[in-house]
Amino acid sequence: MGLILKFFGHKLLKLCLLLVAASILAFVLVSHSPIDPVQSYIGAEMTRVSPEQQEEIEAYWGLEKSPVEQYLQWGKAMLGGDMGMSLIYRSPVIEVIAERFLASFALMGLAWGFSGLFGFLLGIIAGMREGTWVDRLIKWYCFMLASTPAFWLGLVLLMVFAVWLGWFPVGLGTPAGILAEDVTLFERVQHLFLPALTLSVVGVSGIALHTRQKLIEVMHSEYIRFATARGESGLPLVRRHGIRNILLPAVSLHFASFGELFGGAVLAEQVFSYPGLGQAVVQAGLGGDVPLLLGVVLASTIFVYMGNMAADGIYQLVDPRIKRGGTSR
Known part of the structure; x- marks a missing residue:
């Protein structure tokens, strides 16, 4: 205790x-x-x-x-608990942040979950197929995503799926002219899909490349060779000996990406006019709204720090040696 x-x-x-x-x-x-x-x-x-x-x-x-x-x-x-009044919204800063944070949390939560899941799966596939065309294709895909700005990808998705095909709304968090209590869950998901897809696609590359490299290192280790000599191979070998050793670094890296996730959310929310914290901080900066800007800075700092602290907590739960002062990091 x-x-x-x-x-x-x-x-x-x-x-x-x-x-x-x-x-x-x-x-x-x-x-x-x-x-x-x-x-x-x-x-x-x-x-x-x-x-x-x-x-x-x-x-x-x-x-x-x-x-x-x-x-x-x-x-x-x-x-004293008073964050001041927003010059732009004419409302208490704490109320503006609370309302915008829920929208941003839904956006970043979906993007964070999908990017971690797909990035981890792509990294495992690339690591298992090292040197093959599958590995080269995944690496090319990840390097291309790593050099793609979030706002540019958002504009492309907006033009293709919202303007040309008309499958999704052009922007905003809910349909215009409809009361909040009358908005359905399906309509909210429709407005959330493209911004979340933009953030998740951009965040895949780091997790995938890191997982691939760690899995390759594990697959060339001595105990993997010993397991192979005992007759283990393929997916069972990776699942039993590989994933266990690469999961912890991948989780830590993914939690540490909260700062990049928030930065990408700022750009995505601007492109899609999504009413979140990212859009609020841009408006506060352009409008000289000091109380709101400081409030958003504090909220985003706490958000990123809690992500890093959660990574430390997961480290200690997954690897008990850290509690005893081990050097497993």
């Missing part, structure tokens, strides 16, 4: 330090942005607003203070 508390205490301390560093970096970058948050807040009516009214708006949002004072004021409110 003591080791568990020490483990989580250490992780919590690192998370707190990481959140402080990420928030400071994001605040410094936003402070040096050429975008005027007051102008973004007012919009096209900027010419009709007097200088006095602009000063009142700056005072209301605390923009007349120095960047250090603004950050300290935000940090004090943050410790």
Whole structure:
């Protein structure tokens, strides 16, 4: 019990330090942005607003203070559970993030699951068929995907399946003009399919190439040769001796890809106009919405960190030697 508390205490301390560093970096970058948050807040009516009214708006949002004072004021409110008000959405930041996070979580969860499953299967097939045309085809496919930008692939899928074939809607998370309670599950899946397919296809290459290389190393090891000499071969040999040894590194790598997954989600959500955190962070950056931008930065930092911590936890569950301070990593 003591080791568990020490483990989580250490992780919590690192998370707190990481959140402080990420928030400071994001605040410094936003402070040096050429975008005027007051102008973004007012919009096209900027010419009709007097200088006095602009000063009142700056005072209301605390923009007349120095960047250090603004950050300290935000940090004090943050410790009290108040993440501030969004300048763009005119709503509390916590509500905007909660609503957008559910949409992004559904998108990234599906993409993460499919990319891990198909990447792992392709890696096993390529590793079992090392040097054959199957192996070369899978490697070519993975290298092509690794060099393909997510937004470009999303545009291609959008043009083919939404515009030309008309099988899926062009964008958004739900049909336009329909109340949220009237949207069916099938309609939500239709709007979710293309963005999730874009993210999952892009994420396949890393898992597949890593799994392939690890399986090849395992298949050339001494104990595999010993198992082969005993008469084991083919898929049973790989299932019994290969997958067990390559599963742990693959799981760790897949959990560590949360950061890349979130970055890809930002681009995919922009292409498909999907109402998630990625779209919110772009709008916050372009609109100078500091409270929302900082809130999304903290939420994404926690999301990525929890993925890495989950990988560590799975390591300890799968390989007990790590608990005893082994060197299995």
